[in-house]
Amino acid sequence: GAVVSQHPSRVICKSGTSVKIECRSLDFQATTMFWYRQFPKQSLMLMATSNEGSKATYEQGVEKDKFLINHASLTLSTLTVTSAHPEDSSFYICSASVDYTFGSGTRLTVV
Amino acid sequence: SQKIEQNSEALNIQEGKTATLTCNYTNYSPAYLQWYRQDPGRGPVFLLLIRENEKEKRKERLKVTFDTTLKQSLFHITASQPADSATYLCALDSSFQKLVFGTGTRLLVSP
Numbered sequence: 001g002a003v004v005s006q007h008p009s010r011v012i013c014k015s016g017t018s019v020k021i022e023c024r025s026l027d028f029q030a031t032t033m034f035w036y037r038q039f040p041k042q043s044l045m046l047m048a049t050s051n052e053g054s055k056a057t058y059e060q061g062v063e064k065d066k067f068l069i070n071h072a073s074l075t076l077s078t079l080t081v082t083s084a085h086p087e088d089s090s091f092y093i094c095s096a097s098v099d100y101t102f103g104s105g106t107r108l109t110v111v
Numbered sequence: 112s113q114k115i116e117q118n119s120e121a122l123n124i125q126e127g128k129t130a131t132l133t134c135n136y137t138n139y140s141p142a143y144l145q146w147y148r149q150d151p152g153r154g155p156v157f158l159l160l161i162r163e164n165e166k167e168k169r170k171e172r173l174k175v176t177f178d179t180t181l182k183q184s185l186f187h188i189t190a191s192q193p194a195d196s197a198t199y200l201c202a203l204d205s206s207f208q209k210l211v212f213g214t215g216t217r218l219l220v221s222p
Contacts (some may be wrong), residue, residue, distance in 0.1 A: 110121075
């Protein structure tokens, strides 16, 4: 089946720095990818929809200047958390629109 | 307001028994509903999808029902095993390919 590879699995960064998370579709092309975040013991919340070759669509309340999404190719979407703060610490997960496939997630800790 | 509720935060059962998890929703009219398994620190793994015109779906030891009148889905794991211990999430489509997730039920199967 379809596989989505997400890196890194864990990252710790200092407050004020930026962090990039990559999501790659293996063996298939994903014109659309979705980015979610999940706080402890809470459900996944959709942050944005990433479309290859066009601007991402952000959900209400998600700051597009803080969470930069780039989908420059059919196999790669990236999420950059800019000027990260401790409240951005969360579990970020991507998914492809093919076969309801999710990445393994990235645990971001901002110190 | 729109809600998806999985009305057991945690469920403990003995190995060999049938686990039954519930997903209720309000103010949605989904075309389909999905169930996922999520292990700690990992992304969700797709298990089953059931469409609005389907009453029941099975896959090996898993069975899902979907009652659009009651706005409820039941997820059953028969002959449960300790390896089935995980958090199970229901999700439904709110619009094209966008999923809204429930908060999950943590299942613990004891030997």
